[in-house]
Amino acid sequence: NRYQQDKKRKLCKRRAAIEPIIGHLKSDFRLSRNLLKGQVGDEINVLMAACAWNLRKWLVIATIFLFWQKLGLFFVKYLRFFVVLDKKQFC
Numbered sequence: 001n002r003y004q005q006d007k008k009r010k011l012c013k014r015r016a017a018i019e020p021i022i023g024h025l026k027s028d029f030r031l032s033r034n035l036l037k038g039q040v041g042d043e044i045n046v047l048m049a050a051c052a053w054n055l056r057k058w059l060v061i062a063t064i065f066l067f068w069q070k071l072g073l074f075f076v077k078y079l080r081f082f083v084v085l086d087k088k089q090f091c
Helices: 002-028 038-090
Strands: none
Touching: 002 038
C-alpha cells in the first residue's frame, strides 16, 4: 500500500545520504583497515574515525568564520576612514 511504499522510500533516501559518508571515512580516515583486536577494537576504530570526521568539519567552519571576521574587521576599519573623508569634503 501507499504507506509502506513511502516508508521504504524514506529509508532508502536516508541510506543513500549515509553511504557517501561511510565511503569517505573508509578512504580518508583509514576505516578500511582495522588493526585493533575484537569487537571493542572495531567500536574504537569507528569512534576514532567519526571523531576525526567531526573535528575536520569543525575546523573548516572555524577557519571560514575567522577568515570572514578578519575580512570584515578590515573593511570596517577602512570604511570609517573613507566616511570621515567624505564628511570633510561636504562641510
